[in-house]
Amino acid sequence: ANFFSAVNVTGNVESTGSYNIKNNVTASALQLEAGAASPPKANTIYKDNIVKAWIRFNQSTDAIHDSFNVSSITNIGTGQDTVNWDTDFANDTYVVLASSNHALTGNVTIGSEAVGSIVVSCWDNAGNLTNSVKVGIAAFGAQ
Secondary structure (H helix, E strand, O other): OEEOOOEEEOOOOOOOOOOEEOOOEEEOOOOOEOOOOOOOOOOOOEHHHOOOEEEEEEOOOOEEEEEEOEEEEEEEEOOEEEEEEOOOOOOOOOEEEEEEOOOOEEEEEEEEEEOOEEEEEEEEOOOOEOOOOOEEEEEEOOO
């Protein structure tokens, strides 16, 4: 079926065919497929290939600039923070990507992975822990 205007879904809808929607979709409960086909189909959203949590924060002030699925950050010491997830991951084998664009930061590392949190550390070029003003992380995995 082809739709060329908004589609509102208020109940359960099952389909064995395909839909081509040209504008907005509003759904009261959007469900994604649990597992990807092997090999995964290009340009398809599966539960496994979407970001589950992300944050951008300032280690100097522990101010969260913006986030998704993050309940809080806890300062451990200079250059180290624990990021606490709102919704825990299913296990501690999820993937975290981290970055920092502070001029003095030489490296960002991830450690102490737990289902409910992750530790982020920033290092200067001399190998010392240092606060970074812009730290960003994104996490992918099963929840």
